[in-house]
Amino acid sequence: MLQKIGFIGTGIMGQPMSVNILNQGYDLMVWNRTIGKTGLYQATGARVAETPREVGEWADVLILMLTGPEAIDAVLAGDRGALTGKTAARTLINMSTVPPDYTIRLGAALQDQKIAFLDAPVTGTRKPAEEGGLVILAGGDAEKISEMEPLLLAMGKKVIRCGPVGQGSAMKMAFNLLLGTLMAGLCEAVNLGRGSGLPFDTVMEALRSGPLDCGLFGLKSDMLEQDDFPAQFPLRHMAKDLRFALKTADEKGIATPVGQALFQLYRQGDWDALGDMDFAAVKKVLDAMNDASEEGAR
């Protein structure tokens, strides 16, 4: 018998992920802080809860897809919290991106409540989320991962087993560190080419003509060309994730000097009110640093 799945957080990513769960025949209950984001579920067979607590009391498995530790604490605890009532859920899967140390603390707290815990952030953005093509970085007990694999594969194409709880989150930090590097690196290279007088198309053709090309560059090319950055993955979240990544690196004794340079750029974007744009808007941060008096800066 398929389990009853409670899904908390139906935003850019959580919405298509939960729809894919529903489409696989699971019984689904959703909750979202902004009520508007759950309206569409009413036409489907999914239930829409009024509180996280209602989800926790109904579901066998609770999935979280939220913006970070604060949002998770807010839905789990408190009067209306998912773990406050007569919690039915025996398994919690956190798919939100959070720091490893938070993950480990959450896992310990859940153990006290006899709730099994998987740490399962994803790589990929809205489009693979819609297509069930996410990659899931799973940390936790190996048997529990196996048990949950069919559910996870409703949302993704692949489950990578990262080791114990915390290592899924750690791997996600590393992934986003590389993601942020590639994006900022592309922007600096484009700016150097453009500043030297080459047209945008020629610069991109040259950069993408060899072993440096990757899917990301294809996904972001139009944004860079049109200087328009509708959010797929908001810059604010990249800034936050890099903050997590550098904190983890500092604690683990790993030097990340390039990461430090990146963080300052994305954070600058967030501080300059670009936080709601796509993280490719790091281009605007770099553009603003160019010599305004130079022809080349354009």
Place this chain on the structure above:
Amino acid sequence: MLQKIGFIGTGIMGQPMSVNILNQGYDLMVWNRTIGKTGLYQATGARVAETPREVGEWADVLILMLTGPEAIDAVLAGDRGALTGKTAARTLINMSTVPPDYTIRLGAALQDQKIAFLDAPVTGTRKPAEEGGLVILAGGDAEKISEMEPLLLAMGKKVIRCGPVGQGSAMKMAFNLLLGTLMAGLCEAVNLGRGSGLPFDTVMEALRSGPLDCGLFGLKSDMLEQDDFPAQFPLRHMAKDLRFALKTADEKGIATPVGQALFQLYRQGDWDALGDMDFAAVKKVLDAMNDASEEGAR
């Protein structure tokens, strides 16, 4: 009638490039500073010159594939220099990586000698060089590029027209800036994953499972795993190219804060006697910065 091609600099890249020219039926004369590197040509139909001057007096088109401005100045000028004698060559194609400002000065000097000049660095390393799969970033007069295109396509699969002389070099700077970024970024992400307890294979699988994957990561994966860095593109050259790139960026008024962080790493590698290894050995620079007392640093 096919032209007589003089090729100066038959090192890691120049050797397969010149062989491809020969294989297309061109008449070829080569010269290399280290005589040992030209021995193999004697079994083919190619001529081996004793001095650069001999090449300049024989060839219609002179191609340079050298390590930088100093090496170019050394082969062109002086008693035995390629442009000192009764130079026959009416076209010079510089395929070496050099700064745009050097390229522009060289172009001006050649104009005084009524020698047409193309600025045509390549992207790609030894393997695409062997397969004729290089991408050629050509700067110079458009008609001259068209005239030379068959010759260029003997060495590469594509000629990207970058604009006037200097812009081929500039585009190459931008390309190598991105190349250096991706390599260092991969190493920091791998170290963060490894430092968090994940096995190397799992980290690479996760990093390469989505839109970040690129040919480069495939090419370098074994080097990283085995901590062994036989040079395809020596770290010393990456350090030098980044120095050029940052100088160009500074002159053009382009901010490259991530590039600054990179440069310090690759230069450190060169200063730490890793210059002859592949540039992926930037991993060793980062490893040496990790906390030696931490388990996680391994």
Place this chain on the structure above:
Amino acid sequence: MLQKIGFIGTGIMGQPMSVNILNQGYDLMVWNRTIGKTGLYQATGARVAETPREVGEWADVLILMLTGPEAIDAVLAGDRGALTGKTAARTLINMSTVPPDYTIRLGAALQDQKIAFLDAPVTGTRKPAEEGGLVILAGGDAEKISEMEPLLLAMGKKVIRCGPVGQGSAMKMAFNLLLGTLMAGLCEAVNLGRGSGLPFDTVMEALRSGPLDCGLFGLKSDMLEQDDFPAQFPLRHMAKDLRFALKTADEKGIATPVGQALFQLYRQGDWDALGDMDFAAVKKVLDAMNDASEEGAR
């Protein structure tokens, strides 16, 4: 009547500070984790406690001079903790360097226990501590600061009122950020001068001949010359304080790009097992980064 003062943490700084309190006629009880460090008090009129709890039950005013939040938590809480028993102390003065957010949380906890709290870190090292020449950066209720000023002036020459609780700590972060900058800046300038062929004495004479000279440069000159760094202020603590400072800056929205560069250096020193040396040993971190093959690097 003079108060009974409990002093917890009689290390490099705390020892001379507490002795100055005793010398002003206050009744003193001390406690230190390492028992050896309190032996000398037995010849004076001071009491030596067996546990922090004993100090808390005896003193009117409790002063802490410890290495950071963990050490403070360890002496205040737990079975033997200074605030666990029938605490007599009605005022707690924390003179340790800690992050502002920790200070604010500690202040709130003490308020619940009806214990007045001053946040009073100091600037200056062992020598001014011995001479009662410290500068005290006091945060807290203005009347309480006035009440405690005679006691504070037993240890220091000046009390700077920084505002509410937390702002003493914040000012100390800013001070140490500047301290770390001056030290690292001096080392880079010395290395550049030395690497250009000038003798150490000439470089120092030139750097100190104008408006850049400061007491710090005098204090550290011998260490730099002799490449020997007996700890006055251990490098490990500088690394820790810069970590605090950058975290505070990040939270407050203050950009500190120079501070980021510094932090990486001092942390590197700590990771390279220089943590117990004086923070001037950042020179060794920089020296190790120089080109080993260059004459100039010496």
Place this chain on the structure above:
Amino acid sequence: MLQKIGFIGTGIMGQPMSVNILNQGYDLMVWNRTIGKTGLYQATGARVAETPREVGEWADVLILMLTGPEAIDAVLAGDRGALTGKTAARTLINMSTVPPDYTIRLGAALQDQKIAFLDAPVTGTRKPAEEGGLVILAGGDAEKISEMEPLLLAMGKKVIRCGPVGQGSAMKMAFNLLLGTLMAGLCEAVNLGRGSGLPFDTVMEALRSGPLDCGLFGLKSDMLEQDDFPAQFPLRHMAKDLRFALKTADEKGIATPVGQALFQLYRQGDWDALGDMDFAAVKKVLDAMNDASEEGAR
């Protein structure tokens, strides 16, 4: 008999320096690109030349106080150049700040013309220049320095002998590197203190209460408080000098990671049209990077 001194470059620094020479009884001829800057000399006994060449043909000793290599090349060479005519000058003293490698090339060129050369940049700004209180960092032949010492001491209070030609310039690079570090470091510390809620005066009092205080901080305090930066030493020149310093460091194999961070800030200021302000306006560069939405950023 006192020599005839030719002084080229009577700007912010050169004007008071040349007046001090005149006041010591030397015969003086001046030239400046902007004619307005030499008007005041006509009331004194000094001659005002129409061309640099006129100065070179008249003076025994030629002193240069210009903005850099380009300006020096412009006054020495060409039809109207100081070294083009029947040059009388047998000694040239360059007091401008230039890179060591330029100095060495200039020295070699002068040797060919049998003109003795001193490399003698100064530390100190307008005020010490007026008071004859500069410190002169002299590179060159030791006997020649001794011979010129009375002339140099007309402008300064101290001559520091730095070694052969080039090492005066090198020492000046190192000095300005430290100057730039202290200024930027002060600004970051002030911003961290201010962002934490402390008043400007309190922050400055605390930062200046101990061994960190230096003359520079006194000189710049008003500028920082009033956010008004009339140029004593223009930010553009600091950016240029740091560019020189980092290039020298790179060539000598000296790591200057803090210097790299500084350079990016001062260059940003120059690119942001702050180049004509005092270099203390690096504060404005940092302020612009703060989180605009934070109260703390003010």
